[in-house]
Amino acid sequence: MQFQWYPGHMTKAKRQMQEDIKLVDLVIELVDARIPVSSRNPDIDTLGKGKARLILLNKSDLADERKNEGWTEFFKKKGYYVVRMDARNKGSMKQVSAIIAEACKEKTERDLRRGIKNRPVRAMVVGIPNVGKSTFINTFAGKACAKTGNKPGVTKGKQWIRLNKNVELLDTPGILWPKxxxxxxxxxxxxIGSIKxxxxxxxxxxxxxxQILREEYPGVLKERYGMEEEGTPAEMLEKIAxxxxxxxxxxxxxxxxAAALVLDEFRTGKLGKISLEKPEVEA
Incomplete structure (x- = not known):
């Protein structure tokens, strides 16, 4: 099974980001906590070089909590600020605000030494399609200011969003790498649904x-569908059907x-808290 998806608007968006990155103090990158490495765009590390970096492990409520802790330490060791969150939950936004202030502390102090007061932190929000960028922005701002959707490619152009007197966000379209x-x-x-x-x-x-669930989370399918985890994946799918x-x-x-059902129940967390990548493997 071959995977390839790179809509034309993404090439243009990447060029635009190269220009916009000069305007910001902080790059906020959303990744899917279930696949923190696969849901990162390698280009963003190059684009964000020299900027303060914050990684939001979104959808951490759907991921294996032990893996979430491992990934938090993994990224911190690489010099990123990290917050585990559910973009739909307003409760996690206070922590995000505090981390933004901490990440940009040097910039704020430098402004004060230059006599610049009350200049808001400018942050760019980046991430591949369908990791929850627009949902995060709307929850953070407390209003529907960015388009949202449950399929990739909803955000097509950039937009500045003034959250409060301290923070301005630049929303950008989701970007996948070409190959x-x-x-x-x-x-x-x-x-996870990042490809249509x-x-x-x-x-x-x-x-x-x-096959992945049977190997990594034995018993999950049996518990959910009341069947023995024996035979080929096709035979197991027939049992589920x-x-x-x-x-x-x-x-x-x-x-x-039946296939659509299994995928949907994984994506919505009905099969339990499941992660598809291990921090110890990447480390």
């Missing part, structure tokens, strides 16, 4: 997920419906 050199990265992105489902083979994708009544006319098994 997945490692197809396992493409697989993980597809599993309508260009993927959902049946194959669900079989990959079933029968368990959930995914049957077509003529009493045929509806594999497509």
């Amino acid at each position: 997945f050199e490692d197809q396992s990265v493409g697989l993980r992105l597809a599993l 489902d309508d260009i993927l083979n959902i049946d194959e994708l669900s079989l990959e997920l079933i 029968l368990n959930r009544g995914c049957i077509k006319k003529g009493n045929e098994v509806d594999y497509a419906k």
Whole structure:
């Protein structure tokens, strides 16, 4: 299964970011806590060189908590500020505000020495499609000021958002890199929904997920679907289909419906808190 997706507007957006990065003090990068490495765009490290950096491990409520702790330490050791969060939850925004102030403390003190008072911190919000950038901005601002959607590519242009007297945010479109050199990265992105489902083979994708879950989180499928985790992934998908009544006319098994069900229940956390990458492997 090959993964490739790079809409034309992303090339333009990357060029625009190279210009806009000069205007900001801080780069806030959202990643999906379930796949913190695969959901990062390598270009952002190059673009953000010399800027204060904050990584938001979004959707950490859907990820394995032990892995969340490991990833927090992993990124801190690399010199990033890190916050674990759920972008829909207003409660985590106080922590984000405090970290922004800490990350830009030197800049604020430098301004004061120069006699510049009350200049807001300017931060650029970046991330690949569907990691929750717009949801984060709306929750942080307390109002719907950035478009949101549950599919990649909703944000197409940049927009400045004044949060308060202390912080201004620059929203940017989600950017994926032009080529997945490692197809396992493409697989993980597809599993969390960062690549549009309508260009993927959902049946194959669900079989990959079933195999991963059986190896990394044994017992999860048994608990959710009341079946033994034996046989091939295809045989397991058939068991899930029968368990959930995914049957077509003529009493045929509806594999497509069952495949979509498994993917959806993983993405929405109904299968439990699951991470697809391990910090110790990357370290």
